[in-house]
Amino acid sequence: AGGLIAGGLTVMADKAIAAAGAVYDLAKSAVAVGAIRDSFRDLASGVGQDADEMLNSMRAASFGMIADSDLMLSANKAMMLGVADNSQELVALLDVARVRGKAMGLTVTDAFSDIVTGLGRESALILDNLGITLDLDRTYKEYAAGLGKTVSALSAVERKQALVNKVMQDSKNLNLAAPDSGAQSFAQLDAQMANLQIQAGQIALPIAAEFAQAAAAAADELSSIFTRVSLSGVDGFGQQVGYAIGAAMVDGVTSSLTGSSSAIGDAFYKMLTDWNPAFAGIRIGNEVAQGT
16 A cells, blocks of 8 residues: 555656746746847837737738747847848748748748748758858949949848848749648648747746746755665665655645745655654664654
8 A cells, every 4th residue: 555655646746846837937938028029129229110010911921831939030030130121021031931831841930931041041052941042242243233332332131231122023923822721721820839938938937937936945954854864773664764754745845835945844754753663763864864
């Protein structure tokens, strides 16, 4: 019976830890996306754009197939790398990425990221992922000639604009019709689930912060016990210790959330002596477990 109880408590502890871990991961993701959103708003404001309108435009252009966090991240890269600085330019790039990405077997999310990164880094290799083949030197020369400049006189922004113009020109005959409904529905579901996870993480943030603090204290307490305990001279203690640890984890973590940093230690001592009075008097460091 003791083995079953200990096993049951272990399962309970595992489930509780898994649930807490899931909440913690959601909260961490929400914090990361919050930072991306803050940067998105700052960058949009810096180029005279309304962040909400920009995001809504990209949502529409992606047909809801890209999560908000990925839309904002790619837009941030586009603005910071000098690829695009308004909704119209971002939507135009997204249209091209969506159609070309489909032909190359890429998700809309990856395609949009690749076209922004490829143009921003002036990388023919990255753009090749989308079936875009550019002669960079020739593109720069033609653009410079149109401005009455030499290639060496082009600024970084002008070089990227040359690539953007060339990509848009070479893509003008693409069919920009709405994507296939089947593929669209699956991608939309993925995007909405990602958005939902971030919303859940925002709700969980206060809980996760409190739990993280309490769990850290509880883990430290249990680790201290394991390094200090000496059970020599006690026969048949394996099952009892297993039970005691399982029960102490359940009681201790719960109690830690209320502010008792030594809850696991107290629960551990109590469970040992309640299970078997023979454990009374076992020395743990300078402390002695006391029976009830």
